[in-house]
Amino acid sequence: MTERAASRTAVLVCQGRAVADGRLGIGRFSDPLATELLTAPERELVDLVRSDAVPTSFGPRMEYELLSATAEVLAVRTIAIDDAVRAAANPQLVILGAGLDARAWRMPELRGTPVFEVDHRASQAEKRARLADREPVADIHFVPVDFATDSLATALTSAGHDESRPTTWIWEGVVPYLTPAQVAETVTAIATRSAPASRLIITYPTPNRAYRYGRKVMQLILTLSGRPNPMAREPQRSTWTPEAIATLLAARDFTVTADRDLESLAAEAKIEGRHRSLRADGHILTADRL
Numbered sequence: 286m287t288e289r290a291a292s293r294t295a296v297l298v299c300q301g302r303a304v305a306d307g308r309l310g311i312g313r314f315s316d317p318l319a320t321e322l323l324t325a326p327e328r329e330l331v332d333l334v335r336s337d338a339v340p341t342s343f344g345p346r347m348e349y350e351l352l353s354a355t356a357e358v359l360a361v362r363t364i365a366i367d368d369a370v371r372a373a374a375n376p377q378l379v380i381l382g383a384g385l386d387a388r389a390w391r392m393p394e395l396r397g398t399p400v401f402e403v404d405h406r407a408s409q410a411e412k413r414a415r416l417a418d419r420e421p422v423a424d425i426h427f428v429p430v431d432f433a434t435d436s437l438a439t440a441l442t443s444a445g446h447d448e449s450r451p452t453t454w455i456w457e458g459v460v461p462y463l464t465p466a467q468v469a470e471t472v473t474a475i476a477t478r479s480a481p482a483s484r485l486i487i488t489y490p491t492p493n494r495a496y497r498y499g500r501k502v503m504q505l506i507l508t509l510s511g512r513p514n515p516m517a518r519e520p521q522r523s524t525w526t527p528e529a530i531a532t533l534l535a536a537r538d539f540t541v542t543a544d545r546d547l548e549s550l551a552a553e554a555k556i557e558g559r560h561r562s563l564r565a566d567g568h569i570l571t572a573d574r575l
């Protein structure tokens with residue numbers, strides 16, 4: 286992603302939630318705001334996938350399958366993260382790389398809770414324009430930060446985050462876009478602002494050659510067939526084994542209390558789906574400051 290461009294992967298995952306809403310994980314997943322945050326052309330693809338009208342030509346078919354797989358991943362990870370946020374019930378929430386996350390607007394449990402949405406300046410500006418005058422249930426604070434260049438700790442202090450009270454941190458769908466050094470630096474900053482009982486929830490990709498190859502082929506087909514490739518300017522920069530990320534967290538006084546792969550979470554949430562191979566690399570972990 287360049288300095289000025291808003292994230293396209295944030296739009297892709299929002300489209301995924303819009304596809305999933307009312308279709309996947311019913312009773313456990315719901316995000317009606319997702320559709321509202323999309324532009325009319327972005328909604329067209331959502332409607333196509335929701336209609337189950339599988340395109341026959343190659344490029345449109347690839348776009349369809351990418352979004353359909355994204356919807357399955359997003360339903361699963363949203364359910365798991367929402368559960369972990371509710372269980373912690375901490376007095377503040379920081380959402381790192383928030384994109385078009387709607388938790389501060391849709392989760393009644395967050396009523397009045399300070400929620401700090403941290404994101405790249407351009408992505409955040411675009412979200413605010415899309416939101417227009419929609420009122421959050423939470424007490425929202427927008428904190429523009431580039432994890433590659435800015436001090437997260439300084440920005441949070443200025444925004445009013447209270448380091449003496451427990452914080453739940455959500456880092457969803459962001460780690461793959463950061464280098465290992467940027468991930469480590471960000472966890473260090475998080476650790477300095479995490480009072481006892483704080484909780485860090487992270488989604489991360491594990492090394493999986495078949496998955497990486499499949500993703501590259503998918504992107505190539507999109508490009509060759511003239512379809513938009515949402516990943517074009519946001520390359521994957523890191524993958525983690527469960528052991529490596531647990532070691533990184535332990536060195537900063539966080540204990541991994543749960544680490545699940547998306548596949549087993551999908552089975553538990555009864556989200557079978559057609560795209561097992563496309564979520565084969567994903568994990569969600571919860572690390573607590575005990």
Ligand SMILES: C[S@@+](CC[C@H](N)C(=O)[O-])C[C@H]1O[C@@H](n2cnc3c(N)ncnc32)[C@H](O)[C@@H]1O
Pocket residue numbers: 286291292294295298299381382383384385386403404405408430431432433456457458459462463
């Ligand atoms: C795939 S989106 C995920 C958005 C959101 N967490 C979700 O799951 O809906 C990736 C997000 O990470 C943010 N991001 C990526 N690199 C970043 C960086 N260096 N600094 C700040 N934000 C970054 C993007 O702006 C984008 O909002």
